[in-house]
């Protein structure tokens with residue numbers, strides 16, 4: 001009986017939490033933002049981006065509250081100390097973190113929550129209750145990654161080198177069995193996007209069906 005109620009409480013929690021979240025990881029410059037922006041645009045109302053906090057400076061065209069919550073190190077540390085973060089990490093001399101509120105905001109809308117996080121974030125989320133689908137986006141080679149990062153024109157030589165060093169380490173770690181559910185090579189963008197959609201097809205369908213049935217219920 002106790003087992004049964006425990007099982008039911010798991011089910012209730014799973015239903016209340018909404019669709020299964022998605023973690024997109026992979027080296028800086030692999031194409032995570034490009035792919036996820038497209039996913040969000042093409043599936044309006046299905047996906048919601050978990051807006052992280054960071055201490056790095058905004059890039060041109062980045063919007064506070066949409067791309068990131070841009071904060072000072074003091075503000076971020078205070079919020080971490082107050083237990084407001086699901087995970088956080090130091091990357092290339094800046095802090096990054098997923099607040100509990102960022103994920104809850106998306107889940108409250110019954111959308112698939114997408115987290116764009118680094119490898120330390122992946123390892124910490126593994127210890128949490130979130131249970132997402134783990135996807136790693138890889139470039140076809142280190143040389144292509146460097147070319148793309150340089151082409152993006154967002155980095156100084158110093159931050160570019162830090163990203164490339166982290167990339168080499170992270171791509172090795174991501175081959176660890178069981179760490180990622182899927183690794184997608186982003187060589188041709190169309191092909192990578194189509195592979196990403198295939199992996200998420202089932203969850204997309206579930207969200208669309210649940211939205212349709214709640215529309216019918218309310219009419």
Ligand SMILES: Nc1nc2c(ncn2[C@@H]2O[C@H](COP(=O)(O)OP(=O)(O)O)[C@@H](O)[C@H]2O)c(=O)[nH]1
Nearest residue numbers: 028029052088089091096097098116117118121
């Ligand atoms: N752990 C963790 N990593 C994050 C978070 N937000 C972003 N990142 C990662 O931080 C790294 C740097 O991100 P960013 O400065 O936007 O550079 P970009 O990846 O080169 O566009 C990337 O690997 C992101 O996936 C977060 O909330 N938590």
Ligand SMILES: Nc1ncnc2c1ncn2[C@@H]1O[C@H](COP(=O)(O)OP(=O)(O)O)[C@@H](O)[C@H]1O
Nearest residue numbers: 028029030031032033034148152186187188189
């Ligand atoms: N398949 C691809 N082919 C060529 N360029 C790409 C491809 N995917 C992404 N890019 C470019 O590479 C750069 C890095 O992509 P971005 O999405 O910013 O990576 P990330 O978010 O993983 O750091 C951007 O300038 C983007 O336009």
